[in-house]
Amino acid sequence: GAVVSQHPSRVICKSGTSVKIECRSLDFQATTMFWYRQFPKKSLMLMATSNEGSKATYEQGVEKDKFLINHASLTLSTLTVTSAHPEDSSFYICSASPPSGSKNEQFFGPGTRLTVL
Amino acid sequence: DAKTTQPPSMDCAEGRAANLPCNHSTISGNEYVYWYRQIHSQGPQYIIHGLKNNETNEMASLIITEDRKSSTLILPHATLRDTAVYYCIVRAHQGGKLIFGQGTELSVKP
Numbered sequence: 490g491a492v493v494s495q496h497p498s499r500v501i502c503k504s505g506t507s508v509k510i511e512c513r514s515l516d517f518q519a520t521t522m523f524w525y526r527q528f529p530k531k532s533l534m535l536m537a538t539s540n541e542g543s544k545a546t547y548e549q550g551v552e553k554d555k556f557l558i559n560h561a562s563l564t565l566s567t568l569t570v571t572s573a574h575p576e577d578s579s580f581y582i583c584s585a586s587p588p589s590g591s592k593n594e595q596f597f598g599p600g601t602r603l604t605v606l
Numbered sequence: 607d608a609k610t611t612q613p614p615s616m617d618c619a620e621g622r623a624a625n626l627p628c629n630h631s632t633i634s635g636n637e638y639v640y641w642y643r644q645i646h647s648q649g650p651q652y653i654i655h656g657l658k659n660n661e662t663n664e665m666a667s668l669i670i671t672e673d674r675k676s677s678t679l680i681l682p683h684a685t686l687r688d689t690a691v692y693y694c695i696v697r698a699h700q701g702g703k704l705i706f707g708q709g710t711e712l713s714v715k716p
Contacts (some may be wrong), residue, residue, distance in 0.1 A: 597649030
């Protein structure tokens with residue numbers, strides 16, 4: 490299947506700093522990527538839909554100024570957690586769909602574990 | 607997108623079939639049933655999807671009832687590596703977003 494990568498796999502930062510997470514589709518072009526967050530023992534929560542060349546669409550309750558999303562190319566979307574605080578510590582996961590996939594399934598990255606001290 | 611209901615946890619003996627149920631009584635005519643699983647601390651993995659016919663691939667089988675209000679994912683010979691949280695998701699085929707419920711935590715035991 491198609492491969493989606495994330496970088497970094499884990500990051501520890503101090504409170505108040507900003508952290509950037511990259512999501513790449515390695516062997517296909519993705520006009521749309523999705524960002525999720527997951528707390529321990531909880532399900533994935535969709536944060537936003539990232540559209541190449543346009544503004545992201547955020548889910549209700551997700552602060553767009555806090556979680557900046559940029560989808561500058563067909564293979565790269567970035568999520569920047571600005572002025573991170575301990576409550577932003579979470580597992581962040583991205584996904585993407587190949588545009589011509591007959592199954593229309595989404596492929597997920599391995600996730601990035603963010604710890605804010 | 608329609609809501610799904612799954613048991614929070616299930617156990618299965620290694621080598622036996624694992625049958626994971628999912629209720630989706632409010633599913634509409636253009637919505638498909640998708641199954642994903644998430645092994646601890648990894649990203650979710652696609653398993654299978656279907657509309658109304660039963661489906662089978664190298665990983666699993668999907669049985670959808672005639673009224674489409676429920677479905678069952680079958681892992682024919684469960685292994686320890688199948689221990690994961692399994693998510694049943696209903697969405698329109700071109701719907702884009704996947705909305706995850708709580709899933710079923712499957713534990714395969716020796």
